[in-house]
Amino acid sequence: MAHGGRNGKRERALRVLADPFTVSAPTGARIRDRLRVSASDAEILRVIGEHLGGYARADLAERIRIGRVPVKANRRAERKRTLTQVSSSRWAGAITRASEDQYQLSLRCLFDERASLRRTIAKIRKRMAVPCGRRVGGVRGYPGRAERAQKQCRLQALTARLAEVERRIEAGHPAIVIGGRRLAKARHNLADAGLTESKWRERWDARRLFLTADGESGAPYGNYTISVEPVNGTVTIVLPEPLRHLANAPRGRYRLACTVSFNHRQEQWLDRIAANRSVRYDIVCDPERGRWYLDASWSTPTTPLPTPAELAATDVRLLAVDLNADHLAACVVDVHGNPVGQPITVPTDLTGTASRRDGRLRQAISELIRLAHQHGCAGLAIENLGFTDARATGRETMGRGKRGKTFRRTVANLPTAKFRDRLAGMAHHADLYVVAVDPAYTSRWGTQHWKAPLQQQSKTTTVTGHHAASVAIGRRALGHGTRRRPGVTAHDQRIVARRTTGQTVTVPRARGNTSPPRTTGTPHQGDKTCRNRSDQLVQFPVSQDHSGRQPASPVYSDSANNGQHS
Template sequence: MTKASHDQWGVARRSQAAYIHGLEAGIGMLRHRLSLPLGESGSKRTPGGYRSRREWHAKSRRLALLEARHEAAIADWRAGRVRVVRGGKRLLNTRHHLADAQLTEPQWREHWEAHRWFLQADGESGKRYGNETIRVTPDGEVSIKLPAPLTDLANAPHGRYVLAARVRYAHRSTEWADRVEANRATAYRIHLDVTRARWYLTASWQTPPAPAISLETALARGVVGVDTNADHLAAWRLDVHGNPVGNPRRFFYDLSGGAQHRDAQLRHALTQLLNWVRTCGVTAIAVEDLDFQAEKTREKHGRRKQFRQLISGMPTGRLRARLASMADATNISVIAVDPSYTSRWGAQHWQKPLTTKTRRTSRHDAAAVAIGRRAQGHPIRLGAPPGRSLGEDGTAPRRPE
């Protein structure tokens, strides 16, 4: 329980750091725009001044509000104080809206107590079956090492309590059995699912990091370029020369609903993508190295609410973590490329040539081709000199006449 509390504190601490980072980005952007004259136009990367004095005044008041929030957050950070609700803040707030949640008070109490009832233990390599506290044998027998004050309740030797029920793993059961038979560290967590009225024993373990391979080896059979969007992944296979092969593919997901639903949708889409890549005989995937953590603030994009919702809905961080772990399990390499101009140049130079009477190429499909070619080192723009896609100053060079 002490370790679980510490882990929860660590998660809240990281969220607090991200919150402070977002406040600092918003404060910096507000100060920049307030320092500019009214109506001054901005550039592609930096917004200009505010349109009217009324808007300038409203943003100056918001700057004072963000500065106050930042000061309070910094004070909590220095004191090591975080806001943690054991059981979850969302479930706590549901207590005040039972009618909307279609729950009675006793039903809510069951969920609340279930979220606070758990037993977990980290694994220990070299110990019997990889865990001394919660031991699970290969045939599914579960025993718990009781603390000294409760040893009189033990029903097995050495102060252990053996559960009457046995467990069975349907997912990755062979890998789990190999670990426990080799006495490798395996962590367990016992928890109650109130909706199904069943107890579950979750097993988890860490896998060693995959060794890095050379880019030439990864691209020996071509590459699959993947363009990340708010509701789907657009993919196209390229041969070793950078030419699109076959037809593009799309893998859709729905990121509405709760966190578990969003995670399942993303995992399902990535599973379909990796299975298709394996059938193509390709061993490398090229994705954009996107990060919108400092680009979501309304202080930067102003009235562009739809654009802010679009980039906020793109699961860039979660997709990178999921894709790296799932691709490692399937022996597929992941190549992260610079996202600059991939969508623009892909639509400009590849969308029309790849469109036929029977195939309508979208902007996202063309961007997938641009991403794959950049991973292979080929120029994206047709007619551009080989070797580089950007100029020495980081801008797009002009197309030769």
């Protein structure tokens, strides 16, 4: 706990660091291909989507009216029987399943919003309890009365929002907008959205279509409702019962004139449909581009992943990555926690449209994967960033004024969740592991302990604090402390020129006139022996005093140093 320092100042207690963990692999896969439909096929798809979309919205409204009940009491079987009369049993199953998933997702969003509002309200109340311009118990009051009055108004507004959220949670009635709340609000201000009424209506109707068919193991090609033949890529759709008169194929089916061929993960998709394993298909309309797409998705088996301790025991390297606003700072770390080679900078320009940002993020992750393979790394180490509390409290935590506003915008633009998910998925398919660590003090301790030695080692690269933070991340992922062992930082040209090994391992040297044991890659030291020199070489040379005497050798009975001060 916090206590008074030597100068009478209050010292803050260090955060409790969470243990590193291996990020789980993705539990499913989703691929997409374009449907080059004709005008008649596009019209048929719209008719089917609007017919099923209307019943899907009605079923979702009924599910919301039922409220928060156990799974057995949500009356899904009853609702499915009603929908089967106007569609088919498989379409009805897909509609009721989508309604349940949407309802549960909306409830989770309500719980997250309640937690965020509670954090914000608690932070404002804590600061309002302190007089203006004063600090009590480490809590700083607001600078002036005007700002405090504004916070009082904001507190009342947040309290009213919290009451509404708690009422919805208690009643089990989340607010759901089929088609998107943002697009619904744009209807009242088309000029600012840059849309005309006809274009808005086209987007609105396209988002409210329902053309989703769940897969079924044992069915032909893994899906009976929407099936894709593996030989020629023909797409066939089972029509709902009232639309069977539109069929152009046997058994009430409609066959599209176009074909599909999934290029991405095509072999995996072919293996599943050849074995009649379930594959879900979604037909999506993009009115902005005037295109139709077919998405195929399936679940993948989960395999147990090694823990960070098990990875460290296998003598592996990790590529440690520090995420920043405009670049990724990386450094290769060996099993002993020593940086290997030059620090790496991968630029990322995450500006522009969402698709452009996502493409550039994927490009940066692909470069990280290439670097990991190039340096023989078994995985990547990243920070487990979330900024949940900081984003919820806003100015109460991340500063105020012009400087604080710039910092808050920087934090808000960091794609932490998307970066973690994208990296986990792409690394999994590249046979790499991802280890997430606690981000506490990585930048501070990395700059304090590793920036200067890294710059001393890297003669042609400008080392930044972000590179030093990446070293701290890699060491923490391998179970080592961030701080270096004392006595290994002084500069000595004679020792720097030698090849180095891990600084965190103590190897007893041989006695007598025999040569000391050497690690792989360590040059032979000659026939002579040095009386007070251990065979263990360090990343940075051992300091000497002006008399030229070497410090004493380490005690041979000591266990391996973990990089932390005693």
